[in-house]
Amino acid sequence: MHAVNHLASQDAQSNASPQVALIAEGGGQRGIFTAGVLDAWLDDGFDPFDLFIGTSAGSQNLSSFLARQKGYAKRLIRGLSRHKRFYRLGRGLVGGNVVDLDWYFEQTRQGMFKLDLNAATASLGHRQLLITTTNASDRKGYFLSPSSKSQWRELLKASSALPFLYKQGVKLTPWLNDNACNSDKACNNGAAEHGASDNSASAHGVASSEGIGSDFYLDGGLAAPLPVREAYRRGARKIVVIRTVNEDFQAQSAWVHKLKSWICVSGFCPKTIDYLVQHEQAYQDELDFIANPPEDVEIVQIFAAENLQSKLLGSTDADLRHDYHAGISAGKQFLTQDPMALTQRNVHFHTQVQTNAHTQTHIQANSQIQPFSALSA
Numbered sequence: 001m002h003a004v005n006h007l008a009s010q011d012a013q014s015n016a017s018p019q020v021a022l023i024a025e026g027g028g029q030r031g032i033f034t035a036g037v038l039d040a041w042l043d044d045g046f047d048p049f050d051l052f053i054g055t056s057a058g059s060q061n062l063s064s065f066l067a068r069q070k071g072y073a074k075r076l077i078r079g080l081s082r083h084k085r086f087y088r089l090g091r092g093l094v095g096g097n098v099v100d101l102d103w104y105f106e107q108t109r110q111g112m113f114k115l116d117l118n119a120a121t122a123s124l125g126h127r128q129l130l131i132t133t134t135n136a137s138d139r140k141g142y143f144l145s146p147s148s149k150s151q152w153r154e155l156l157k158a159s160s161a162l163p164f165l166y167k168q169g170v171k172l173t174p175w176l177n178d179n180a181c182n183s184d185k186a187c188n189n190g191a192a193e194h195g196a197s198d199n200s201a202s203a204h205g206v207a208s209s210e211g212i213g214s215d216f217y218l219d220g221g222l223a224a225p226l227p228v229r230e231a232y233r234r235g236a237r238k239i240v241v242i243r244t245v246n247e248d249f250q251a252q253s254a255w256v257h258k259l260k261s262w263i264c265v266s267g268f269c270p271k272t273i274d275y276l277v278q279h280e281q282a283y284q285d286e287l288d289f290i291a292n293p294p295e296d297v298e299i300v301q302i303f304a305a306e307n308l309q310s311k312l313l314g315s316t317d318a319d320l321r322h323d324y325h326a327g328i329s330a331g332k333q334f335l336t337q338d339p340m341a342l343t344q345r346n347v348h349f350h351t352q353v354q355t356n357a358h359t360q361t362h363i364q365a366n367s368q369i370q371p372f373s374a375l376s377a
Contacts (some may be wrong), residue, residue, distance in 0.1 A: 003240050020342065021129045021236035022049040023228060026056025026160075026221045027244030028312035029081055030270050032320050033304055034058060034242045035073035036327020037334070038065040044335055048345035051236055053227050054141065055220040058242070059131040059159045063152070066129065067120040078320050080113060087313055098165040099155050099313070108153065118147040123348070128234075131155040132220025132227055136169045139278060141224030142217070144172075156218035163275055169216035226286040232297055238340050241290075241301045246308060300339055302330055 038061055041047065047065075054062040057077075064072040080086055086104050091097060108115040130143040133155065145153035158170035224230065231239050234325050243249075293299055304326045309319035335343070 007073075014060075019050045019235045020048055020238040020340075020345065021051040021053065021231035021240070022062070023226070023231055023239065023241045024052075024054045024058030024061050025226055025242060026054075026058050026219070028057055029077050029310045029315045029320060030308055030312065030323065031057030031061055032077045032099065032310060033072060033244055033308055033323045033327040033330075034232045035064070035077065036063045036324040036329075037242050037302060037331035038062075038327075039070050039074070040331025041065070041335070042068060042070045044332075045349040046335060046343070046346055047123075047348040048342040049240075049348065050148040051126055051231060051234060052124075052127070053132065053231055054129070054159070055132045055225060055227065056160045057244075059156055059220070061242075063115060063117075063120055063156060066123050067116040068123060069116055071117075072115065074320075074324050076108075076113060078317060080107055081313070082315070082317065082320075097167055097228070098164070101161060101166050101170075105153050105157050115153075117152050120152075121149075125348070130227075130230070131159050132224040133158045133170075133172075133217040134220055134222040134224070136216040138216050139223060141220060141222075141227070141230075141282075143227065143230055144222070155282045159220045161217070163222070164220045166218075169218040171215045172217050222275055223282055224281045225279060226290075228286050228299065229289050230293070232289075237297050239297065239299045239341070240340070240342075241299065243301055243303050244308065245303075247303045247336075298340060300334075302334055304330060 024031075024038075027034075030281070034057070042065065052062045052066070054060070059074045060076065081104075085100060087099050089098055091100075091115060107113040111253075128145060130145055133142050134140070135142055144155050146155050154170060154172060158172055160166075161169045163169070220227075228239055228241060290299055290301070302321065306326065308323050309315075309327065310323045311319075
């Protein structure tokens, strides 16, 4: 069944015009589900959002959505991410990058894979797009806004640079500056007392490259896999989250912690283990926030109706097609139910086509909104 997990409060519902945020989770090739959701919305001319935050593949999906390029993200995932030039495990054995992000993003400059950043910039307008990255030195999450087309591509690359698959990461400074980095002003919305994370640079007021200890940035999912709290800190009171995991996903994996205790007992702990533990803790922190949100926020999570079949990498084309169509279906269902009454706020599309506190509901195909007993994380 299509799952849209809806948490609302009376305060949030009574707010006449709260800021609306769209968050796109990462997940590699599983992002094709998100591509389907967003393509369904493009078909309907639906874009009521004030703030966009994307992690890894999620940031690429949001960019193609803003560019109004229906089918673009699907072509990237089915075409480029499955190309033998992009993913080759053997390269890692000889000191190279397992995934060739340089080649991948070079393809987005021209031809059938060109990302129309002029159109994306125009449709974004005065709204804000934040692309999440993880600083390789301090391992904090940074939420960065591109101020040029070249920076936009570099940020997308950095947000997708998984450690050990793309070695050091992506060098962003020295061009990183106050306009691109987090700012205190963006975060002073009365949210500091609601779960400011030690893994979030914005929680510490980092505002420029002067406060950054390393030039290199890695996949945003390491420190900010599901940046719901960041959206809240920046003033969003209606938050839509497109998820690329199954509804019963558990952030904490006992085997990771056991593995760390076994391997790290000698005092030597591979960075891989630390990254895994950090990712899981950051994910759990966000899930805890979603499960127990402040009284003035409304959160909707969109899940696939059935288990997604694609993987981070190495998915079959059949699996990718399946998950894309699952996304199309979920996107249409969201529009049909309109759980946040967002269609009346749909003012950002240039070619437009004309409950109780903490209620938890599913949106299902051919059904009304119904309460359910267990929170879907």
